Amino acid sequence: MSQRINGYAVAPEAYRIKAALEDYFKTTALEPSLIHLIKVRVSQINHCAYCLHMHREEALKDGDTEKRLLLLDAWRESGMFSPRERAALCWAESLTHIADSHANDADYEAMRAEFNEKDAVDLTFAIAQINGWNRIAVPLRQVHPQDKLR
Template sequence: MSHQRLNAVQASPETYKALIALETYLQSCGLEQSLTELIKTRASQLNGCAFCLHMHTTDARKAGESELRLHLLAAWRESSLYTPRERAALGWTEALTLVAQTGAPDADYDAFKAEFSPAEQVQVTTLIGMINVWNRLAVGFRFQHPKAA
């Protein structure tokens, strides 16, 4: 286990304030909380971000998400527990989180646009970008999650 490298909030409070402003908007833009937590959790799994995984699985449980769906999230493609809308968002999450490898394939976008309005497409895409920013801050600076839930 490594130790935190830097307290990013203390080092650049202005940056943190700007990130929180965007995060606040995304939390209130009308997307379902269950969907946003699934997106944040899946991206954090792909990025290996323990801090964000702890936060978003905890938030998802508080919002009523089941343990089973959280446990199966890494294998969502093989599970029947996710709605078509969730599946489209998870596919898009993977495509954009791994964009250097995937190039954001047309098939993933086509599935995504079939389930989301144009405004929602922008909101979900921004949400995916936002959790990837948080993951990079947390992994890069080695944010430490609480020892207990």
């Protein structure tokens, strides 16, 4: 795959503004490990190789395990994820597939059972953020620097 446009080179200010929201997430009560799981799971759904490379490596660096990341696509069938993580992953899938799910009440209620109002809003923003990044990287065919044949 080859890159269509180097979006960062063409519109660095847009990237800078979007990236500023990433700093906000560091100030929230959301655990970094939870944010990593959301970023990887949403990127799996959206088939964003660039973001999968980046966020998997960040998750591992911050202490998550290869086993959990390998099972992330099957989190519903795995006992390796906490109730809080499961609620966040369910909400992430619901919002990523919003045209079909309409952010249904069952998914919302499951998320709210684990997240207070502020954390629910922060989680929703985090999910929207990674979906946005995916929707930039995939159509521009952004290539991760390590995305090479062995």
